[in-house]
Amino acid sequence: MYFDYANILVYLLVAAGFILGSLIVGRVVRRQRPDPEKLATYECGEETIGTAWIQFNVRFYIIALIFLIFDVEIAVLFPWTTVFRQAGLLAFIEMGVFLAILGVGFAYVWAKGDLEWLKSLGEVRTEPSREGR
Amino acid sequence: MPTADWSMIGPVLAVLAAALGMVALDLFPRRPWHRSAVEWTAYLGLIAAIALLHGAGEPRVGFGGALIADPLSRFMSLAILLATALAVPASLPAIAARGLLMAEYLALLLLSAAGMMLLVMSHDLITMFLSVEVLSLALYVLCGIARKDARSNESAMKYFVLGAFATGFLLYGMALVYGAAGTVFLSGMSDGIGGTEGSVLAVAGVSLIVAGFAFKLGAAPFHMWVPDVYEGAPTPVTAFMSVAVKAAGLGALARLLVGGMALQADAWGPLAVFLAALTMVVGNLGALTQASVKRMLAYSSIAHSGYALIGVASAASPEATYAVAGISAALFYAAAYLVMTLGAFVFLMFAGRPGQEAETYDHLAGLARRRPWAAALMTVLMVSLAGIPPTAGFIGKFVLFKAAVEAGQVGLAVIGVITSAVGVYYYLRVVVVMYMHEPEEVPGRKVEPEAPPFDPNLGWVVAIGAALTLLLGVYPTIFLNFSRAAASTLLP
Numbered sequence: 001m002y003f004d005y006a007n008i009l010v011y012l013l014v015a016a017g018f019i020l021g022s023l024i025v026g027r028v029v030r031r032q033r034p035d036p037e038k039l040a041t042y043e044c045g046e047e048t049i050g051t052a053w054i055q056f057n058v059r060f061y062i063i064a065l066i067f068l069i070f071d072v073e074i075a076v077l078f079p080w081t082t083v084f085r086q087a088g089l090l091a092f093i094e095m096g097v098f099l100a101i102l103g104v105g106f107a108y109v110w111a112k113g114d115l116e117w118l119k120s121l122g123e124v125r126t127e128p129s130r131e132g133r
Numbered sequence: 134m135p136t137a138d139w140s141m142i143g144p145v146l147a148v149l150a151a152a153l154g155m156v157a158l159d160l161f162p163r164r165p166w167h168r169s170a171v172e173w174t175a176y177l178g179l180i181a182a183i184a185l186l187h188g189a190g191e192p193r194v195g196f197g198g199a200l201i202a203d204p205l206s207r208f209m210s211l212a213i214l215l216a217t218a219l220a221v222p223a224s225l226p227a228i229a230a231r232g233l234l235m236a237e238y239l240a241l242l243l244l245s246a247a248g249m250m251l252l253v254m255s256h257d258l259i260t261m262f263l264s265v266e267v268l269s270l271a272l273y274v275l276c277g278i279a280r281k282d283a284r285s286n287e288s289a290m291k292y293f294v295l296g297a298f299a300t301g302f303l304l305y306g307m308a309l310v311y312g313a314a315g316t317v318f319l320s321g322m323s324d325g326i327g328g329t330e331g332s333v334l335a336v337a338g339v340s341l342i343v344a345g346f347a348f349k350l351g352a353a354p355f356h357m358w359v360p361d362v363y364e365g366a367p368t369p370v371t372a373f374m375s376v377a378v379k380a381a382g383l384g385a386l387a388r389l390l391v392g393g394m395a396l397q398a399d400a401w402g403p404l405a406v407f408l409a410a411l412t413m414v415v416g417n418l419g420a421l422t423q424a425s426v427k428r429m430l431a432y433s434s435i436a437h438s439g440y441a442l443i444g445v446a447s448a449a450s451p452e453a454t455y456a457v458a459g460i461s462a463a464l465f466y467a468a469a470y471l472v473m474t475l476g477a478f479v480f481l482m483f484a485g486r487p488g489q490e491a492e493t494y495d496h497l498a499g500l501a502r503r504r505p506w507a508a509a510l511m512t513v514l515m516v517s518l519a520g521i522p523p524t525a526g527f528i529g530k531f532v533l534f535k536a537a538v539e540a541g542q543v544g545l546a547v548i549g550v551i552t553s554a555v556g557v558y559y560y561l562r563v564v565v566v567m568y569m570h571e572p573e574e575v576p577g578r579k580v581e582p583e584a585p586p587f588d589p590n591l592g593w594v595v596a597i598g599a600a601l602t603l604l605l606g607v608y609p610t611i612f613l614n615f616s617r618a619a620a621s622t623l624l625p
Contacts, residue, residue, distance in 0.1 A: 104153050104157050105156075108159070
């Protein structure tokens with residue numbers, strides 16, 4: 001039965017080979033004259049400053065989570081629009097309930113102030129300098 | 134046109150609506166009635182859910198085969214709703230004393246209960262997996278809801294990391310079983326897999342699924358998280374999760390193994406036997422040496438998972454009547470375990486003062502003199518956990534061991550009886566400490582001169598737990614009929 005999947009394996013090998021082959025051919029054939037302009041990060045890229053393994057603000061997680069939730073919402077909404085005409089009123093109500101649940105969650109995050117970037121951290125303790133000058 | 138049978142999931146919708154309603158209520162400006170409005174939203178949702186549970190009727194499959202409403206799902210849903218309804222009043226004093234977020238807490242509690250109800254109704258692997266996630270995610274947050282408490286944070290972190298790990302087992306097992314069966318639906322899964330002879334795919338899949346559920350049930354050797362998580366989580370959360378997750382997980386495991394993989398019993402039967410035996414021994418031996426009563430109850434809950442797994446192991450028997458008896462006994466035991474353990478955890482809050490729970494045995498010393506009723510209720514619960522008549526724990530163990538012997542699992546029954554005898558020591562130690570020990574005179578710590586202030590609602594929850602324990606012990610027939618009906622419709 002595993003032989004049934006042999007064509008997928010062949011396809012994978014051909015696909016990988018095609019990419020590798022074209023890269024190698026390009027490398028061999030093209031002329032190489034690097035200069036600073038050519039080596040610069042292209043258009044939308046940013047120059048890196050330091051590594052990615054740093055501590056960063058925990059609020060990014062909330063933004064990422066909210067983004068994810070609305071991303072998933074869109075992913076559900078698009079297929080829904082294509083079958084809306086056939087599915088009728090029931091689908092409309094179902095989507096209404098779905099959006100209402102999302103709306104309550106969004107209103108919760110908003111009302112609790114988690115969307116505000118600048119938040120008071122309360123009293124900030126300032127430790128006395130250790131060097132004692 | 135998708136088929137949707139909304140009346141089937143009426144109870145789940147009621148609970149979900151109550152949870153959403155509480156979150157929405159929390160957004161309005163504070164008024165004096167705010168707290169009681171949130172509280173009553175929770176009660177209304179639970180009452181509506183219990184009312185919407187249909188008492189009788191043929192098993193119905195709906196939502197394109199994803200969900201099923203049958204006696205098993207109703208029995209387990211009722212148990213879960215009962216645990217939730219008792220956990221809400223038990224939580225309120227802790228919320229007030231520790232300054233927790235009330236609406237969030239109760240909403241998460243109800244969301245978790247909704248996930249559990251979906252879990253016992255789920256009729257395909259994907260719904261089952263999603264329900265496990267819904268109930269677990271809410272519980273991870275609940276464990277850590279005391280944000281300023283380091284132990285609560287530790288509890289949430291351990292539960293989350295190990296829970297995510299176990300979820301991996303579960304999902305991988307489900308993927309392999311899907312590969313072997315060609316279907317995710319429980320009906321037709323057993324035939325789709327066929328015999329387990331030489332089918333590595335099916336055996337590996339079933340084993341991984343059993344391992345995933347064993348983690349959720351806190352069965353050895355997947356029990357390491359239980360004591361730390363149960364000890365660190367706020368006590369009402371511990372009370373809820375120790376009983377409701379096990380009831381839901383056991384219901385789903387029974388449906389999956391007995392209902393969906395009947396032909397593969399030679400693959401999961403030995404696993405269940407191994408897990409049950411090891412869990413009983415590890416749980417009871419671990420509980421012996423604990424100084425904290427809360428940790429002792431955590432180990433005791435491991436041990437009780439082992440007893441319930443005896444029923445699953447007996448259900449691997451090819452004889453249909455023995456399989457029904459095994460599952461029926463396991464379900465009854467889950468219900469008995471639910472009332473007694475919930476009561477015992479809530480007692481720890483009731484026996485202390487607001488903000489300071491009774492934790493070690495010393496805290497309970499001489500309690501019978503100060504609070505005779507509280508001590509009497511705890512005695513009933515401890516006697517039941519030890520398995521002494523006329524309580525639910527005795528009847529539960531009796532039907533389990535009987536089912537095991539009939540199904541040919543004599544070894545398991547023997548281990549069960551021996552470990553129960555070990556358990557008597559640490560359960561009755563609580564009673565001895567309450568009735569026969571003097572409160573210790575610790576220099577610098579004043580022994581409370583009079584009865585400390587306590588919330589009477591906690592007392593009512595403990596009393597309901599003790600009363601149901603006695604009811605199940607004295608009139609078990611009604612409940613045994615329920616559990617037998619639930620088990621017999623399970624078989625294909």
